[in-house]
Amino acid sequence: MRISTGQMFHQNTTNILKKQSDTNQILDHLSTGKKINTAGDDPVGAIVADNLKQQNNLVNQYIKNVDYATNRLSIAESKLGSAETLVTTMRDQFLRGANGSLSSVERQMVADEMRASLDELISIANTRDESGNYLFAGFKTNEQPFAFDNNGEVMYSGDSGVRQSVVAQGITVGSNIPGDLAFMNSPNPLGDYGVNYLSGQQGDFTLTSAKITNPAAHIEDTYTVNFVANGANIDVEVFDSSGTLTTTIANFDPATPISVNGIDITLDGNPTAGDSFTIEPQENISILDSLNQAIALLESPDSINTPDGKSKLAQLLNNIDSGQNQVSIARGVSGNSLKALESISVNHGEEQLINNSALSTLEDLDIAEAISEFEKLQLSLNAVSSVFGKVGSLSLFDYI
Structure with a gap:
């Protein structure tokens, strides 16, 4: 079959350009370490890899939400633990101050100790996080939740809001403990x-x-x-x-x-x-008010040993016990949430590991194989270029 000179030049040029393109593609893969740089490298693989990356991005956001909720709940759990210990100490102080053998001066000293402890307890209830938001204020994070009113009673200015963090597909976890749950809404031991x-x-x-x-x-x-x-x-x-x-x-x-x-x-x-x-x-009582009333009873030395004073003493002890139990319940809520977050975090880590393994299988380049292929293409390109150069330089006048 006769091949025209134009056809020969076209075929050889096409072959050389293809070899150059294949060589450049291998160089691109070697430079990135990936065998899928564009959808044209592997259309199906590119779609799967993109889906895996999107899933990883979603998991990364879940992990950030888990970290945020864990940080806030860890602080809340720690503060509630301190509050629980402080209430126990104040109950013991109250019992010591109610001892009939104490003088009015000694009883006032106990009341002063309890007043300092109550101020510390209210300070715990007004804890702020690293952003300056009140931790136990519900949704009203910019407003101090606990303060004394003009009658000396502790008022709660927050609400019952629980901020939900989306930590997994279809799963939310409360990232805060509202102050009324922890300090205001303990059940009345008498009932209604x-x-x-x-x-x-x-x-x-x-x-x-x-x-x-x-x-x-x-x-x-x-x-x-x-x-x-x-x-x-x-x-x-x-x-x-x-x-x-x-x-x-x-x-x-x-x-x-x-x-x-x-x-x-x-x-x-x-x-x-x-x-x-x-x-x-x-229906409910406040541990803060109960402790405040206990202090007031100690500061009334003429009342503590009267029949009505003894009745108040018994009732306040029951109220304090109920309030302390409520603080423990709130601490348990934060602890259960932290446990759930820990489990979810482990699941996210495993999911990331699986996704990254699949991505590695799809995208990661076999360097040794790629280098070997590059050398083959380079050798082939050199050979084609050399032969084409010699054939292309032939002329009939060389043989006349």
């Missing part, structure tokens, strides 16, 4: 109503329960319970907040609850004629 023992009490008794037992008959109000002499016995009269007599119980038996408007009130001990107390709705 709180008690206020009145001065002048002579009998030795305490309330052990004030619960709503008949919701259909319940009327929420503040009730005053009076014990009235009835010969050798005692009657009970219960008045509502307007002073209206709502219930009368003849021949009171301490073993039988006082029932009024769907509420059952249980007493331990023996009240005497003339004794009185009030109850008001109170």
